[in-house]
Amino acid sequence: MGAHLADVHIAAMGFEKIIPRAEHLGVYLRLLARSATGQPITTFSSHFHRPRPDQEMHIVIVDNGRSRQLGRPDFRNSLKCIRCAACMNTCPVYRRSGGHSYHSAVAGPIGSILAPNLDMKQNADLPFASTLCGSCSNVCPVKIDIHDQLYKWRQVLMQEGYGPTAKTMSMKAMATVLESPRLYRMAGKVGRGVLRFAPVTVENRFNPWYNQREMPEPPTESFRDWYVNNKKA
């Protein structure tokens, strides 16, 4: 209604929203509302061709990183998005955390694959905030491979060096331990010993794993120790 009363009507749109022919709207209008609120079509589907008499009408066509996304073969499919929000309504993460937790204009699974294209550093956390369950790709009416792209963005962001330092360091430490059987056995022994004899070193507020849960009871021996012992007997 606002557009019909105001003296100036300005519409802004991304260039990826341009479709070849008017009759292709038959496809999109059937998809949009049923994937959003479950209505068979939006209540008003307005077609503007020129301003009404004595009114001004402007259409601003925006790039804002879209042409860059077009040049990324793994991610260009995300430009098919019609902003229906089906991926958000189905997402187990979005349903519990809500839109504001995404610190990005477009929230939800689709936002998490669009935002890193705009600013990798600022949005590096978003593709990791997903269980990769694939529900988003499953419901997407324009068949965007959302969860595959979330996974691919993780590779890109880590390779470009946007992983948090603590994570990068602990992953490196983990790699060193896991690739040496001797170190791995020693780490297991130390872990079991610490839990048994000095639980206070892990049962404190500096250990995020301890914040909402009890630490496990340490086993007396590892599976390997058990196997070696029982094989002899």
Added chain:
Amino acid sequence: MTTREKILASIQANQPSLLPLPEQFTFTTTYPDLTKQFSDSLAFVGGLAVVVPDYTAIEAHLKEHYPALTNVATTCPALAHLADVTLDVTDPHDLAGLNLTIIEGPLAVAENAAIWVDERQLPHRVVPMITQYLVIIIRQSTIVANMHEAYKKLQVNATGFGTFISGPSKTADIEQSLVIGAHGARSLVVYILP
């Protein structure tokens, strides 16, 4: 370089290889009774469809459904005597007091109860949104099964503005809870003439 040239150059540089335009993207839907399907779809989206034999029946139903209503306007010559305000104003803001508006719709879609109206039916574009209650009169013969058929029949740019209206104004954007009567008419009654 203007921003327009920059954007176009950037799109050109990043353009993937082109694909042929899919020519076959439509399908036909068959309903045993288009009028019944339209009426059911309209009920689903919060509107009311009434099949009537003639304008006299419309008038009788209107008087029963909206008794003693003032600020009524219509574009329909057969019902002109029901109107007590005119749509012939210069500033569309002057239509703010409209209670009930009766217009005609040239094309209706059975699958989703969408009715097309354009500037040939609307003296002002804001009419179907600014009125409190909206009535649209359609003809049985103009009901098509689905949106693909509708676009085949339509010339969308015949006038400067056209819109599909499906039911009364509503929104479910906030917490997915449906509210009827949001940014437009609070109710929609559609009369279906033979």
